[in-house]
Amino acid sequence: xxxxxxxxxxxxxxxxxxxxxxxxxxxxxHNNPYFTWVSEIMLQQTRVDTVIPYFNRFIxxxxxxxxxxxxxxxxxxxxxxxxxxYSRARNLQAAAKQVMELHGGEMPQxxxxxxxxxxxxxxxxxAILSIAFNQPQPAVDGNVMRVLSRYFLIDExxxxxxxxxxxxxxxxxxxPEGRARDFNQAxxxxxxxxxxxKAPHCLTCPVMEQCxxxxxxxxxxxxxxxKAKPPRPEQRLVxxxxxxxxxxxxxxxxxxxxxGLLARMWELPHVLAAPAAAGxxxxxxxxxxxxxxxxxxxxxxxxxxxxxxxATHAEHVFSHIVWSLQVYKCTEQDQSSELPLIAAxxxxxxxxxxxxxxxxxxxAESSAxxxxxxxxxxxxGKGDGLTYQWIGPEDMEKLAFPNVFLKLLRxxxxxxxxxxxx
DNA sequence: AAATCGGGGAT
DNA sequence: ATCCCAGATTT
Numbered sequence: 370x371x372x373x374x375x376x377x378x379x380x381x382x383x384x385x386x387x388x389x390x391x392x393x394x395x396x397x398x399h400n401n402p403y404f405t406w407v408s409e410i411m412l413q414q415t416r417v418d419t420v421i422p423y424f425n426r427f428i429x430x431x432x433x434x435x436x437x438x439x440x441x442x443x444x445x446x447x448x449x450x451x452x453x454x455y456s457r458a459r460n461l462q463a464a465a466k467q468v469m470e471l472h473g474g475e476m477p478q479x480x481x482x483x484x485x486x487x488x489x490x491x492x493x494x495x496a497i498l499s500i501a502f503n504q505p506q507p508a509v510d511g512n513v514m515r516v517l518s519r520y521f522l523i524d525e526x527x528x529x530x531x532x533x534x535x536x537x538x539x540x541x542x543x544x545p546e547g548r549a550r551d552f553n554q555a556x557x558x559x560x561x562x563x564x565x566x567k568a569p570h571c572l573t574c575p576v577m578e579q580c581x582x583x584x585x586x587x588x589x590x591x592x593x594x595x596k597a598k599p600p601r602p603e604q605r606l607v608x609x610x611x612x613x614x615x616x617x618x619x620x621x622x623x624x625x626x627x628x629g630l631l632a633r634m635w636e637l638p639h640v641l642a643a644p645a646a647a648g649x650x651x652x653x654x655x656x657x658x659x660x661x662x663x664x665x666x667x668x669x670x671x672x673x674x675x676x677x678x679x680a681t682h683a684e685h686v687f688s689h690i691v692w693s694l695q696v697y698k699c700t701e702q703d704q705s706s707e708l709p710l711i712a713a714x715x716x717x718x719x720x721x722x723x724x725x726x727x728x729x730x731x732x733a734e735s736s737a738x739x740x741x742x743x744x745x746x747x748x749x750g751k752g753d754g755l756t757y758q759w760i761g762p763e764d765m766e767k768l769a770f771p772n773v774f775l776k777l778l779r780x781x782x783x784x785x786x787x788x789x790x791x
Numbered sequence: 792a793a794a795t796c797g798g799g800g801a802t
Numbered sequence: 803a804t805c806c807c808a809g810a811t812t813t
Binding site: 418457529565598629631686772 | 794795
């Protein structure tokens with residue numbers, strides 16, 4: 370059997386299978402290029418089942434490119450809350466403004482213009498052009514690389530950029546005349562439903578007969594993929610500061626910087642407790658030094674608070690970092706004469722910790738120096754631009770929080786930490 | 792080429 | 803625990 374025949378067998382049988390087995394998904398119900406675009410951005414590194422409710426709400430709130438372009442950014446971010454990779458949301462809105470200004474609010478149909486949209490890379494450009502406009506462009510994602518590497522027995526490491534290019538050439542050749550829209554989705558559908566990573570359902574696969582990987586008994590060892598580096602552990606101390614007086618019933622939160630991790634998301638104030646030794650678990654810090662460090666950190670940011678005790682632990686796993694959080698319930702302090710003394714002691718503990726971090730772990734120098742600079746700037750009145758705010762339960766509806774802080778705050782407002790420390 | 796950027800579901 | 807998901811962007 371020749372390669373050309375193997376390719377034709379694949380395309381014909383896969384397409385036939387898809388027309389019978391395609392899932393009914395919200396973004397497949399209308400041929401709306403904007404819907405296709407939004408769905409493809411949401412689906413980056415995210416499962417279909419996770420995306421569905423987010424997609425429906427997002428389209429309900431921002432039904433057109435114009436509506437998205439004109440919405441307040443915080444509202445867009447709030448609609449993305451919990452979905453992760455938040456730069457996708459900001460890039461999507463920035464791109465909506467691009468579409469308004471450069472293309473009169475209509476999705477462009479040429480490859481150059483689509484690819485030029487923020488947040489649209491090789492995969493998403495191909496997906497939009499093929500699914501929305503039925504153009505014969507390949508859309509190679511993780512599913513497609515897995516399916517093709519198995520069917521054609523391709524041993525190249527799919528983590529390499531050159532492999533993706535190779536796969537795109539192959540995927541482009543496989544598209545049946547005039548059927549790009551259905552075929553590209555069929556390829557991904559097969560990867561999601563049948564040709565799965567761990568235990569592929571070869572017996573129900575429409576192209577099993579000519580699958581080179583399966584014939585060679587390699588279906589479980591393909592695709593070849595280099596392992597990702599394990600995430601570095603970080604021990605962090607979190608402050609749940611209860612307001613008093615004018616802030617009674619409210620909690621202190623802050624907004625993260627415009628760039629980097631969880632950009633522009635809101636969070637409980639926290640500080641890095643210990644530099645992460647590469648590959649080793651971060652050790653919890655004893656309560657006494659932890660509370661001193663936390664009080665000093667808050668004071669450096671301009672807030673007087675007394676840590677009362679440990680409220681709870683939490684963990685937050687990113688692709689490249691693991692946060693182990695020690696959450697301390699704190700109380701906002703009155704303006705009293707003894708306050709500066711308490712704060713000064715806490716500040717000393719904080720500075721000592723920052724200095725020891727810089728000395729003991731060059732790898733963590735950046736974090737330590739950042740903390741030290743923040744403390745210095747707070748003293749000199751410069752500040753680093755972080756926005757702080759006292760919020761009540763009702764404010765949770767407007768501000769976007771990463772899931773870990775969302776859960777902590779909901780638990781707090783539900784009274785979950787009342788008993789533990791009082 | 793390697794690192795950064797979330798969160799969760801499946802195994 | 804480990805993998806990896808309809809990846810893009812920055813370094």
